[in-house]
Amino acid sequence: MNILWGLICGFVFGLGLVISGMADPAKVLNFLDIAGTWDPSLIFVMGGAMVTTFVGYRLVWKRGTPLLSHAFHLPTASDIDARLVGGAALFGLGWGIGGFCPGPAWAALPLLAPGTLVFLPAMLAGLWLGGSMKGGVGRRTAMPAASGR
Template sequence: MRLVMGFFSGLIFGLGLVISGMANPAKVLNFLDLAGTWDPSLAFVMAGAMTTAFIGYRLVWRRKAPVLDASFDLPAQSRIDRPLILGAALFGIGWGIGGFCPGPAWAALPLLAPGTLVFLPAMLAGLWIGARARSNNFLAAKGALQ
């Protein structure tokens, strides 16, 4: 049941991205271009998402457990550290250069746009390299994660 609900949640999310135009990297890049062809539509999409999440969290936290699990799965750490800042910076730089983040990139895949066909393999390669580097403690040995 969790797999089915996860699939439908992802499908709704992807459809929302496509309908809102956020699967088009030009929308994101135009939002970031304050001195040029600025497009505020991303701000409206973000405001709608934050409003929905705010209301949703208020309703969900009233429950003792999620509908499809025995307990809530919350992060054990809330510390802001170097890996968090480095990861956020890399994400932001990549988002600003390519106009994609992972969700919209997957949603744009059926459109077969050349940018998507370059971004997704590069993203997957980066995820794989990052996982290998962390498991081999390569970054920790270089002092990046301390």
């Protein structure tokens, strides 16, 4: 049943990315080009996402446990190290060059947006390379119910 809910949530998220224009690399690149053909319309997308996330987290934390799990699974690492800074820089470079970040790239795949068929394999190769490096991906732990957040 959790897989079905994951599929539904992923579909709704992807649909939102397509409708908002985040799956169009030209629109994203125009948003990032503040000295040229700047398109500020994605500010409204980000603002709506921040408000939804802010309200959503407040409602979810009041529950104590998630609907479909026994505990929240949150990252425990809080240190800023070279891997984090380097990964963030690579993410930003990829976003600025390709006009995609991972979610919109997957959402644009069925649309065959220009560059998608190059960006996705490169992203997957980067994920594999990053996961195979010493230390793996981040540390996560289950958060006990009623944590007071």
